[in-house]
Amino acid sequence: MSTESARVRSTIETRNRILDVALDVLGENADAGMGDIASAAGVVRRTVYDHFPSRLDLVSTLTERAVTEMTAVLTEVNASGAEADATWAEFIARLWPVTHRYRVLLALRRGEYGEAIHGLLGPVDELLADLVKRGQDGDVFAQHLPADMLSQVAYGVVFAVADSDQSNGTVGARAATITSLLMLGVPETRAIALVGDRP
Template sequence: MVDSHAAATPQRRRRSDARRSIDAILDATRIVLGERPDASMDDIAARAGVTRQTVYAHFPSRDALVAALVEAASAEYTALLDAAGLDTDPPADALAQFLGAGWRFLDRYPLLLNATAARIPRPDPDPHDVVPPRLERLIQRGQHTGDFDPSLPAAWLAAAVLGLQHTAAAEVSTGRFTSHEAEALCLHSTLRLCGGDARR
């Protein structure tokens, strides 16, 4: 009779090894494509420390690999926002944390600042659909507490804040500003836009 525990152990080990390979490949993809968006699967495999065949065993095409990276990035961004205290911290602090989460995310995924980002597949759920309502709720809360100017619709302010952050990110990608400079300017401008205290 086969010991089920003994049989399961190699299976668990194989699954664990596969998970480590996938994580290494995704991390290598994040770094390599962030540096060189046109990098090959061979380049990614070399960075991950695996063979090209191993990469293709997990991801049948470059498009599939990029799609998996985008899904992982989306989950990571959602986790950053969940930890940012958007619904609990003082509104101005929460807004600063919202912007900070975005900058930390872009620092980890510079590929998304590249001009080719428009051709990157969108994850499901797409942060472009999920993030605006969360930001709008935060701004509404700040308007109710008197931290933000209530004279403009929260939905308009949320759209303007996101547009400002995208513009700031584009300025970084062109080299006109450093990430640190753009982050500080974006926070100052956003607080002024919302009618908050920009002296932070």
């Protein structure tokens, strides 16, 4: 392998390590600075700034990574042709493993980077609103709120459960999925049946 390709690979690995560590550090403290992230990643601040010229650049890159993962999952489950409530349940079940990683974006969305994060999360918000609208049109989901608002309420519940589960580890994906379905107006018996024996 050439020196150049080894250097490129090392640069990519360092960048990805910084991103992974940043999610953990910001997950613990949404106000953590670039120095905190550098220390946790085992690099100097200059290295972090070489990859991400500002904290906003870092947060934006984390958000873009989350959007890529979430839209891929949601697009795939949407393509199944299942009822909207079954599609939602599958989406949450598939998303759950990364929910803990990306929950910090919701906290950051309410802060100084709110506008930037909101803009980047647009594709996910639109896909969720479309799914909820499909459920409303099929009388599967409640209609007391517009689809875009109802989808955010139900989706927010998933992250709220993830936050609670993070502290004691006793709730999990099953509770998050059932609760979000209830928020969407799905009867409890149907929500429980959709989740089945998932943990």
